[in-house]
Amino acid sequence: MTLTDRQQLSYIASQAADARLNVELETEGMTLNIGPQHPATHGTLRIIARLDGEQVVWAEPVAGYMHRGYEKLTEVRTFPQVTSLINRIDWLGSFANEVPFILAAEKLMEIEAPPRAQVIRTILFELSRIANVSLFLGDLGVQMGAITPVFLAFRDREYILNLIEGATGGRFHPNFDRIGGLKDDLPKGWIQETKGAVKKLEEFCDTIDDLLFGNEIFQSRMRGIGVIPADIAKDYGLSGANARASGIDWDLRRDQDLPLSYDLADWKVWTHPDGDSWARCWIRLQETRESCKIVGQLLDQIPAGPVMTKVPRIIKVPEGEAWVATENPLGEMGYYVVSKGDLGPFRVKIRSASFNNISIVPWALKGVYVPDIITILASLYFILGDIDR
Amino acid sequence: MGLVDKGRLPAPLTKLFNLSRSYSLWVYQWGLACCAIEMGAAFGSPRYDVMRLGVIPLPASPRQADFVCVSGTVTDKMAPAVKRLWEQMPEPKYAISMGSCANCGGPYWDSYSVTKGVDQIIPIDVYVPGCPPRPEALLEGIVLLQQRIKNEDMAAKWRGDEFTTLQRTRAMEAGEVDREGELISDTRSISDEPMPEVAAAHPEPIVVGGGPIE
Numbered sequence: 227m228t229l230t231d232r233q234q235l236s237y238i239a240s241q242a243a244d245a246r247l248n249v250e251l252e253t254e255g256m257t258l259n260i261g262p263q264h265p266a267t268h269g270t271l272r273i274i275a276r277l278d279g280e281q282v283v284w285a286e287p288v289a290g291y292m293h294r295g296y297e298k299l300t301e302v303r304t305f306p307q308v309t310s311l312i313n314r315i316d317w318l319g320s321f322a323n324e325v326p327f328i329l330a331a332e333k334l335m336e337i338e339a340p341p342r343a344q345v346i347r348t349i350l351f352e353l354s355r356i357a358n359v360s361l362f363l364g365d366l367g368v369q370m371g372a373i374t375p376v377f378l379a380f381r382d383r384e385y386i387l388n389l390i391e392g393a394t395g396g397r398f399h400p401n402f403d404r405i406g407g408l409k410d411d412l413p414k415g416w417i418q419e420t421k422g423a424v425k426k427l428e429e430f431c432d433t434i435d436d437l438l439f440g441n442e443i444f445q446s447r448m449r450g451i452g453v454i455p456a457d458i459a460k461d462y463g464l465s466g467a468n469a470r471a472s473g474i475d476w477d478l479r480r481d482q483d484l485p486l487s488y489d490l491a492d493w494k495v496w497t498h499p500d501g502d503s504w505a506r507c508w509i510r511l512q513e514t515r516e517s518c519k520i521v522g523q524l525l526d527q528i529p530a531g532p533v534m535t536k537v538p539r540i541i542k543v544p545e546g547e548a549w550v551a552t553e554n555p556l557g558e559m560g561y562y563v564v565s566k567g568d569l570g571p572f573r574v575k576i577r578s579a580s581f582n583n584i585s586i587v588p589w590a591l592k593g594v595y596v597p598d599i600i601t602i603l604a605s606l607y608f609i610l611g612d613i614d615r
Numbered sequence: 616m617g618l619v620d621k622g623r624l625p626a627p628l629t630k631l632f633n634l635s636r637s638y639s640l641w642v643y644q645w646g647l648a649c650c651a652i653e654m655g656a657a658f659g660s661p662r663y664d665v666m667r668l669g670v671i672p673l674p675a676s677p678r679q680a681d682f683v684c685v686s687g688t689v690t691d692k693m694a695p696a697v698k699r700l701w702e703q704m705p706e707p708k709y710a711i712s713m714g715s716c717a718n719c720g721g722p723y724w725d726s727y728s729v730t731k732g733v734d735q736i737i738p739i740d741v742y743v744p745g746c747p748p749r750p751e752a753l754l755e756g757i758v759l760l761q762q763r764i765k766n767e768d769m770a771a772k773w774r775g776d777e778f779t780t781l782q783r784t785r786a787m788e789a790g791e792v793d794r795e796g797e798l799i800s801d802t803r804s805i806s807d808e809p810m811p812e813v814a815a816a817h818p819e820p821i822v823v824g825g826g827p828i829e
Contacts, residue, residue: 262696263645270647270693291693292648295726302725311722317649361652380660398649398747611648 253279260599262291270610271584275591275599282599285591287584289613296615300574305331305405305541308571313399315578316612319358319555321350321390324403327574329484330550330563331405334543338485343407343533348487349420349524350393350402351552352517356427357386358555359514362607363434366507369604370447375438382430385423392416405541407534417525424518431515439508448504452590452602455501462589463582466557467513468606470497471505478553486552491523503605510607542569556580556612576615580608629768636681636707637764638669640757643680645700647687650714650747654686657750670757677701682709682740682760684753688716688723689730701737709764711756712739715746722746734820741821748823756823763821 261272270291276284296315300308312327313320325347332338339347364379387397393412394400402409438444454464459472469476477495479488496512498505543565551560557579564573583606590602646654657663658672665672674680677700689697701710712733715721720731733739740763743756 262693263647263700291690291696292688293690293692293728294688294723295728299723299726314649314722317652376659377661380656381662384656384660384662397749398653 253281255283258596262288271608271613273587273591273599273603275596277596280595282591282594282596285588285599287587289581289584292610292614294611294615296576297574300571302570304569305543305571308574309403310399310401312576313401314611315576315615316358316554316556316559316580316609317398318361318609319354320396320399321354321394321402322358322552322554323559324401325351325486326550326552326554326559327561327563328403328405329552330548330561331543331565332485333548333550334546334563334565335405335537335541337406337535337537339407340532340535341487341529342411342531344485345487345490345524345528346393346408346412346533347403349521349528350390350400351486352521352524353386353390353420355517355555356514356521357383357390359510359517360386360427360430362510363431363438363507363514366604367438369600370438370444372438372441372444375434378430378433378437382427385426389416389420389423392419404534404537405543406537407532411533412528417528420525421522424521428515428518431511431518435511439511445504447597447601448507448605449500449502451503451598452594452605453500453502454586454590458586458589459501462586464557464586465579465582466553466555467509468506468557468583470495471509472501473497473499478551478558482551484550484552487524487527488520490527491520493520493523503601506605506607540569542567543571551577554579556607556609557583559612578612578615580610580612581615584608584613630765633765633767637761640670640681640761640764641674641679642670642672642757643674643677643683643700643704644672645683645685645697647685647689647693648714648716650686650717653747653750654684654713654753657753660750663750663754665754665757668754668757668761677703678705680704681707682711684711684713685717685733685737685739686713686747686753688721689733689736690728691730692728694730694736697733698736709740709760710737711741711743711753711760713743713753713756714748715744718742718744739820741823743823752823756821759821759823 256277258275258277259272260275262270272288272291274286274288275282296311299311303311308327309324312323315323360379360383364376367373367375390400391397393416394402394409396402454468454472456472456474459469459474464472475495475497479486480495493516496509496516498509545565545567547562547564549560549562551558558577559579560577562575562577563571566572587603587606590606591599594602642658644651644654644658658665677683683700683704685697701708712718716723716729717733720726720729723729724731730736741756741760743752745752
């Protein structure tokens with residue numbers, strides 16, 4: 227078949243499709259239930275969609291299938307115990323959950339971790355971001371109908387998990403951050419090993435870029451689907467890569483002054499003007515590359531010294547209130563900690579990124595076709611533990 | 616499987632059937648929380664590669680599955696869905712409970728919304744402890760489940776009375792049943808001793824890295 231033949235055939239096919247669309251179809255209303263257990267929901271989200279033919283008229287996410295009562299549980303735990311609990315909010319990037327809470331407690335106690343602990347914290351923070359987003363990139367392929375990327379993601383994610391396990395002892399939930407520093411220093415040879423692993427993850431990003439983002443089918447399923455303009459994104463409180471993909475140049479790593487060492491590294495905040503599913507996924511790919519860059523640069527700049535300041539053995543946080551938010555893999559995650567001077571917090575309000583990110587689902591799904599539901603949900607990227615807590 | 620339905624199979628045939636059953640297990644992945652990722656690592660990653668054990672992690676629906684791996688926190692809102700899934704699976708069916716949350720509630724033992732153990736809803740064959748367990752632990756749980764399937768009395772399993780070969784052997788050793796599995800009750804019927812409870816509601820669960828749960 228020559229090229230002109232193929233062009234003619236595709237022209238005829240498109241004409242036929244147009245003719246079919248022009249005929250007024252008799253459509254029927256239908257309610258489609260997705261979940262609570264569906265691969266596209268990253269856990270147990272349920273989405274009720276009312277359809278007219280193949281078009282979504284109305285959609286609503288039903289959260290709460292993974293609600294474990296975090297905010298209530300933190301009231302009956304001591305401060306060090308809360309850390310092990312909040313590891314499990316966003317289970318793909320566990321270490322990133324600990325940091326804002328510990329920073330809030332340190333703010334109340336008016337202490338600061340030593341410089342060495344700050345740099346190691348930042349490195350582990352970025353490693354957990356890589357572990358999180360690399361699985362997203364693999365899972366994205368599965369949801370678009372390509373199986374291979376997820377095997378690549380699981381293979382290369384193991385390098386990062388090994389590093390986190392080597393440094394903290396926990397493969398999944400490190401529970402490594404302490405008020406006033408870190409539990410331990412880095413083991414011998416860890417820095418060298420991390421350099422090798424980061425190189426492998428950079429190769430993984432290139433592979434995904436070729437395999438997935440260079441794929442024509444993938445592009446045609448992603449581009450122009452689920453466009454979220456910047457003002458709507460702001461209204462719904464989107465954060466993280468979802469906001470940056472709509473052109474909002476806002477990153478808490480850069481835009482606020484926290485005792486983390488992001489200013490030691492030379493890196494870039496990526497934004498995209500389009501605001502479609504493609505842009506959201508592409509931003510995440512670029513962010514993984516930036517995280518690799520940050521880790522690679524910080525590894526050479528770890529200062530000598532202790533990893534723990536002097537804190538009392540039994541930690542009592544003085545009375546007060548503190549709010550600290552950081553740029554987690556999924557977006558802005560913050561803790562509002564109220565202390566009454568006891569062993570444990572009086573009240574902890576958790577602002578998790580995914581809860582706000584899925585609040586846009588009814589808006590974003592209105593009027594789309596059924597296959598695009600999965601595209602939009604996949605590109606919004608939420609984790610159920612992060613939504614329901 | 617008419618042979619199995621009618622009654623007891625010849626021993627070599629049972630062995631053959633059990634062997635083939637244990638090495639073509641289709642698992643339904645009921646991934647709920649953190650453990651789902653470790654389950655994904657065990658089932659979907661090239662490093663752990665569960666398919667070498669003869670486990671196929673691909674069924675699209677519980678109706679095609681031989682066993683279910685409940686991994687993660689089961690909340691009270693989710694529990695009816697877990698129960699419904701279990702009822703949809705065809706016999707013979709098995710269940711693995713992965714992770715502390717599914718075993719007993721785990722770190723949410725005092726939470727108001729978490730079901731303290733999925734065994735309140737469905738019968739569990741293998742418990743895999745850990746928070747979350749490493750993929751290797753899940754693989755060991757699967758190997759232990761395969762050993763259980765190999766030792767099973769198929770006819771009894773098909774009838775659904777859950778009276779496995781393991782328990783039959785124990786009952787025989789205790790002198791409660793004869794070789795055919797019938798109750799030895801000729802002398803006991805006139806004595807004052809209470810009848811021995813032979814057929815348990817469910818076989819004893821296996822715990823990875825430990826003994827049976829009391």
